Amino acid sequence: MNIQRYALPHASPLTAAYVERSDARVARLYGGHPEEPEDWRRRAAALECGEAPRIAPGELAPVLERYNVRLGASAATRQSIAALGEGAQVVVGGQQAGLWSGPMMTLHKAVSVIAAARHASELLGRTVVPVFWIAGEDHDWEEAAHTYVVDSKPSLTKLHLDRPRGARTSVSRTLIDEGAWRRALRELAEALPDTEHKPTLLAQMETAAASGETLSEVFGALLLQLFAEDGLVVLDADDPELRRLEAPMFARLIARNAELRQAYADAARRLRELGYAPQVETEENCAHLFVYADGPGRGAGERLLLYREADGYADRKGQLRFEERQLAKLAETEPQRFSNNVLTRPLMQDYALPVLATVLGPAEIAYWAMVGDAFGLLGMRMPLVVPRASFTLIDEQERKLLARYGLTYEDVAQRMDEIKAQWLAQAEGELPEEAFARARGRMLDAYEPLLAELTARWPGLSPIAETNRAKLLEQVAYMEQAVGKERERRQETALRQLELLRLTLHPAAGPQERVLSAVYYWNRVGVDWLRQLAAQPFRPRGGHSIVYI
Incomplete structure (x- = not known):
């Protein structure tokens, strides 16, 4: 390494x-x-x-x-x-x-x-x-329930785990049936190319599932x-x-909630005074605590953020409402109904x-x-x-491809489209876009004076002339696309290798x-x-x- x-x-x-x-x-x-x-x-x-x-x-x-x-x-x-x-x-x-x-x-x-x-x-x-x-x-x-791998095409393939129907509750309270795991494992097996490590990998995934x-x-x-x-x-x-x-900590977070809300608001204000933007914007009266709608245990109801109100706490949807003493008692008797936010x-x-x-x-x-x-x-x-x-990470295949095309990680991350275009140009000579641009210019230089003369003598031909002009340009564009596809086909291996580098080192334009x-x-x-x-x-x-x- x-x-x-x-x-x-x-x-x-x-x-x-x-x-x-x-x-x-x-x-x-x-x-x-x-x-x-x-x-x-x-x-x-x-x-x-x-x-x-x-x-x-x-x-x-x-x-x-x-x-x-x-x-x-x-x-x-x-x-x-x-x-x-x-x-x-x-x-x-x-x-x-x-x-x-x-x-x-x-x-x-x-x-x-x-x-x-x-x-x-x-x-x-x-x-x-x-x-x-x-x-x-x-x-x-x-x-939480999706991830990406690169398949053998290569393309970026999204893998996912089906979510069962029910309330929008925590990931740890969302029960997954065997069928969903079987589908996810099958999807993983189909997406990954066959290698010497694949059987062991899939076996470990099955054990974990x-x-x-x-x-x-x-x-x-x-x-x-x-x-x-x-x-x-x-x-x-x-x-x-x-x-x-x-449970005792949830009770303290409730008992000192007004002071905590003020502490977070003061911290955000202080950061602004120092010239920094707070990473989290504190909402007015946000209690920074969630409560589950239905009670403790798996398969519980929706996870709802609480806000302070004049007579206690409630969520924004109005599903839950507590007096402060009720919320404190709930923390003591059913702490599993509570969860925290980022602060x-x-x-x-x-x-x-x-x-x-x-x-x-x-x-x-x-x-x-x-x-x-x-x-x-x-x-x-x-x-x-x-x-x-x-x-x-850069594996041996990717290292060799970088060396073959004279590229660095920075090249892949910042200018891959330009690199692909340059590669085609070097491999095939003049870019066809330039040749077709000249052809369009010469064609219009020769044809537009004729159209102008004809429409001046017979104004009723103007719509036909415009349509005719557009169709000529459309046919040139069609030929240009056909040439481009043929060039790409001839350079398919190189383009596929360059695309593999993009998908593995800087997929979806991100790290x-x-x-x-x-x-x-x-x-x-x-x-x-x-x-x-x-x-x-x-x-x-x-x-x-x-x-x-």
Whole structure:
């Protein structure tokens, strides 16, 4: 494996200011920086003090043990859970569940979590556990239940998992029947070209699909398979057993809701004063909590965001309405009916786990700038924020194609249409567009004076003359298209290879890691590259790399 750093612009000025440490005012909005060993030690010491409210490790570990074992946990994962039960601190990163492991950036986040936990363990001389937080409470099914691979044509193929009928509820509460998984597995098998790795890949996918009833569970099972040797622990934010342990925190989020709303609004205002746009716009009276319409359990009703009203809380659709004491009682008796939004999720994560550091993507880093005061309000401190590393994979076939056509990754990402046109021109001589443009000009130069003379003598011929002129140009255009298709046919191999580079390195005009599923490369070359990425040294500023596998 050959890894080359490749600088990409940051997603937002706020994220850039934090990662690159270019604005001391922004640095004060976070809990330190992962480049500073002393910041790691300070956070570890704060967790040791045990001042902040948190679920007791002895209560949390059995919940994680049951969930992970049910999904096929390795011995290393079970050892991690045992260490957590004895008070080990964690590095955590999260993402919503994704079909067949989702876009590649999801695995890149897991790799970053593992690397950061290993770094912290070596720095502090203690066990630090890597945890992947599955945001199973999210209800955007369309985003979670599809992914993309490149087929043998080549073309970008969308894979999807059918959603059962019912309420728009969380991914972790959406039950998937066997038939839907069989259809999804068949679609995957048909889309992937035949390779030596395909049978093993499909067998592992079938094992994962048999491990759970929801997309979140199948996703978690895949993560446990892929990172079995690294001791990665998976946690579903919408696990009903975990929700029961979180009841006291939901009660606090309700009791201090007015202050929390003000803290988020003040944070947004402060960012604007510093010259940065808030990543999240806070809605007036938004409680930053969701409640399920029908009650606890799988197959629950719609997930509805609550807003503060004069006499309590209600959702915008008017399906739910609570007095404050009723909502507080519900949090005590049925915490499974609650879930968090992006601004309360960091607080709940820190309540559930002894978080030494959290691995975040670019947008997440930006919105975490708004939660510092909320942590303080609840007697908590923000953990260290670690930028996720990102990668673009290039396999041996793609490397050879880049060399054959004299291209770089930047060429593919920024000017592929121009490169295709240049290739055709070099291969076939003058571009036909230029020759046909000259022919059209000469034809009109000769024909339009005649049309003008005829319509001057017989004005009634004007409509016929215009139609005749248009048809002549139409016939020239038809011939031009025919020539273009013939040229493309003759250069089909080259164009197909150039298109393959576009689809794999910069699919859908976006970064590879945000579009393609890792199963594309898994099918081509296996998964050793993932193990090697997980073993790479920790990078405290994250950053992007080109990885030749």
